[in-house]
Amino acid sequence: MTAIPALAVEDLSVEFRTRSGVVKVLEHVGFSVDKGETVALVGESGSGKSVTAFAVMGILDAAGKVTSGRAMFGGSDLLALSERDLAEQRGRELSMIFQNPRTALNPIRRVGRQIADVLVRHGGATRNDAPRAAIEMLKKVRIPDPERRAEAYPFELSGGMCQRIMIAIALACRPALLIADEPTTGLDVTTQAVIMDLIGELAGESGMATIFITHDLALAAEYCDRIVVMHAGHIVEAAPGRALFDHARHPYSAKLLAATPGETVSLDALASIPGGLPDLRRPDLPPCRYSGRCERRSEACDQPLPQRTVGEHHVVACWNPL
Amino acid sequence: MSEPLSVSTPGPLLDIAELAKRFTVGGKQGLLARVTSFRKPVAPLPQLHAVDEVSFTIARGETVGLVGESGCGKSTLVRLINRLLDPTSGSIRLAGTELADFKARAFAANPHRARIQMVFQDAGDSLNPRYTAADAIADPIRRLKKMPGAKLAARVEALADMTGLPRELLSRFPHQLSGGQKARVGIARAIAVEPELLILDEPTAALDVSVQVVILQLLQQLKRELGMSYLFVSHDLNVVRLLCDRVLVMYLGKIVEQGPAAEVFADPRHPYTKALISAIPQADPAQRADRLRLGGEPRSPIDPDPTVCRFYGRCPKGTPRCAEEMPLLHPAGSARQVACHFA
Ligand SMILES: Nc1ncnc2c1ncn2[C@@H]1O[C@H](COP(=O)(O)OP(=O)(O)O)[C@@H](O)[C@H]1O
Ligand SMILES: Nc1ncnc2c1ncn2[C@@H]1O[C@H](COP(=O)(O)OP(=O)(O)O)[C@@H](O)[C@H]1O
Ligand code: SF4
Ligand SMILES: [Mg+2]
Ligand SMILES: [Mg+2]
Numbered sequence: 001m002t003a004i005p006a007l008a009v010e011d012l013s014v015e016f017r018t019r020s021g022v023v024k025v026l027e028h029v030g031f032s033v034d035k036g037e038t039v040a041l042v043g044e045s046g047s048g049k050s051v052t053a054f055a056v057m058g059i060l061d062a063a064g065k066v067t068s069g070r071a072m073f074g075g076s077d078l079l080a081l082s083e084r085d086l087a088e089q090r091g092r093e094l095s096m097i098f099q100n101p102r103t104a105l106n107p108i109r110r111v112g113r114q115i116a117d118v119l120v121r122h123g124g125a126t127r128n129d130a131p132r133a134a135i136e137m138l139k140k141v142r143i144p145d146p147e148r149r150a151e152a153y154p155f156e157l158s159g160g161m162c163q164r165i166m167i168a169i170a171l172a173c174r175p176a177l178l179i180a181d182e183p184t185t186g187l188d189v190t191t192q193a194v195i196m197d198l199i200g201e202l203a204g205e206s207g208m209a210t211i212f213i214t215h216d217l218a219l220a221a222e223y224c225d226r227i228v229v230m231h232a233g234h235i236v237e238a239a240p241g242r243a244l245f246d247h248a249r250h251p252y253s254a255k256l257l258a259a260t261p262g263e264t265v266s267l268d269a270l271a272s273i274p275g276g277l278p279d280l281r282r283p284d285l286p287p288c289r290y291s292g293r294c295e296r297r298s299e300a301c302d303q304p305l306p307q308r309t310v311g312e313h314h315v316v317a318c319w320n321p322l
Numbered sequence: 323m324s325e326p327l328s329v330s331t332p333g334p335l336l337d338i339a340e341l342a343k344r345f346t347v348g349g350k351q352g353l354l355a356r357v358t359s360f361r362k363p364v365a366p367l368p369q370l371h372a373v374d375e376v377s378f379t380i381a382r383g384e385t386v387g388l389v390g391e392s393g394c395g396k397s398t399l400v401r402l403i404n405r406l407l408d409p410t411s412g413s414i415r416l417a418g419t420e421l422a423d424f425k426a427r428a429f430a431a432n433p434h435r436a437r438i439q440m441v442f443q444d445a446g447d448s449l450n451p452r453y454t455a456a457d458a459i460a461d462p463i464r465r466l467k468k469m470p471g472a473k474l475a476a477r478v479e480a481l482a483d484m485t486g487l488p489r490e491l492l493s494r495f496p497h498q499l500s501g502g503q504k505a506r507v508g509i510a511r512a513i514a515v516e517p518e519l520l521i522l523d524e525p526t527a528a529l530d531v532s533v534q535v536v537i538l539q540l541l542q543q544l545k546r547e548l549g550m551s552y553l554f555v556s557h558d559l560n561v562v563r564l565l566c567d568r569v570l571v572m573y574l575g576k577i578v579e580q581g582p583a584a585e586v587f588a589d590p591r592h593p594y595t596k597a598l599i600s601a602i603p604q605a606d607p608a609q610r611a612d613r614l615r616l617g618g619e620p621r622s623p624i625d626p627d628p629t630v631c632r633f634y635g636r637c638p639k640g641t642p643r644c645a646e647e648m649p650l651l652h653p654a655g656s657a658r659q660v661a662c663h664f665a
Binding site: 044045139142144145146158160161185186187188189190191192193194197215216217218219221222223241242245255256259260261262263264266267268270271272273276 | 389390391392393500501524527530531532533534535536538539542557558559560561563564565597598601602603604605606607609610615616619620621622623624
């Protein structure tokens, strides 16, 4: 690892104002992604993965507010940039693949044109070459009949295809930082492998750094350099995938793994995670937001959480790690 | 259950034979040209072969998994069996009764409707937002079985109990329920009319792993208790391996391999099945030793050449013979079938 951080998120806290009070959605979130590195964000839905991505991209909705932190990227703090500078960066160096692909595509423009537009605007292609290059891109994401599909409008394509079109658009301009929010959810494993290989290729060739949001732990372990586990707006553990699978140190990470159908021989061997995420509107949230569900909780857990380094690139925020 | 429709017959519960669905593609333009052109004889419109002469059976009490890449025809096949879509040709026999002749449009009122029920991928989207959980569960009973009000209410409560949905949640609307609770409502509703076959299209795809576990365990338990058969569509091959007795592998409208799940996963024969299984994400690098990546481009499902193997062009094995002769599904071992010249 060359260890040039492409993105360093430090002490990021985000709140949402809602009718029923202030929701402390992210608290002191910090992690970094090196050039050419792919870092996975995993955790149950509602744990703050998408909000982390939106905050970094500067696209939180109006009710959301960054209350602390920085996101250093190429020498500047993305959280402090003006809307105009950020929009400029977003087009050229930052790309995001959204969780819901259909809503992110322009419904009244043929998909081939949409890819060509990006190639012209940010990928250095000429108007003449762009249509051909767009079809090449469709081939890369394994769209069958790419020539015909390039002429289609999003509504004429299945959800899985729209998803691959989004991926093609996001990768077309060779971004320095890619944030992919569940990009392969719902795709079959062979197509998923192709997409992951493609991300890996760009990481290797152009040093693209990737934040890969997923709920598939095995996928994260196979294709990502490190896994960051989130729970209720906190990072509870960060580790290389292999280390996490071999020896998860946070009780929540261990439970997530025990619920994942991997090499297990029977369904009965899997166990669900007791309880649910705490209500983040509570004014008296405990320092450890997992403590209400935790079997290892002790008196110490009422103190502010420690950050313990337990191995190489392996950090855990817990008083009683496994 | 001694209803006249479901007289227990020997043989499989579901018997699908040479079932096909072709969609006419080419758009309005083509259609218009067809009717207005007097000058030249027009070529037939292109046909998309979504499901292409598929045959298989499901035994009573059996769980069969259906896997294959997006667009290979899984949903179309499921909609044919569930009689939401009319087949182009072929037969769908449920315990001996031919269902393919009934029109999909009128099937909702057909007495056989109750025998095949479906659990959808996104329980949230498939529930009517203006129905409470109790209404949603009662709805198929109201439509398909005559049941007096008091008995219906008791039945709905019994179904909530069976699916682990707390009774006090029955008066809630979908937006007041969690993902796992909505999944339970979707299952309760599907089993409400005592189907013999339950079709599940990615029932847990939208759920967190911790909730998925509980729902899968519930499905397994219900199957034991009620003796239903399942047709289970999923992209998660680990889940298929854990839940299913047998597995069907589809590629571009064709079944290319089928057999006992344990055997297919341990020793895939068709090159596509091999690629599929080797693409299952593995946390353990030792398990990734023989990764198989498919090159080439998928063939078009539109007017496919009947003499060329559908996998030709992407198949790592592909020989000239594969481009001249379509491989048929043939026995490979006692309970398995493969459609490849070399398997
Ligand atoms: N616009 C919003 N207003 C209020 N709360 C929000 C908003 N967006 C997200 N949240 C809350 O933030 C938390 C994290 O959400 P999200 O980042 O979408 O989770 P994940 O992507 O991990 O599933 C959730 O509790 C969610 O309810
Ligand atoms: N109503 C339709 N009209 C035309 N083509 C269709 C229609 N429904 C499905 N198809 C096509 O049929 C093929 C199989 O689709 P589908 O059954 O949805 O696959 P899967 O569920 O395996 O992803 C695809 O090529 C799809 O584009
Ligand atoms: S800090 Fe305490 S309550 Fe929180 S996870 Fe660790 S042991 Fe459990
Ligand atoms: Mg999200
Ligand atoms: Mg489908």
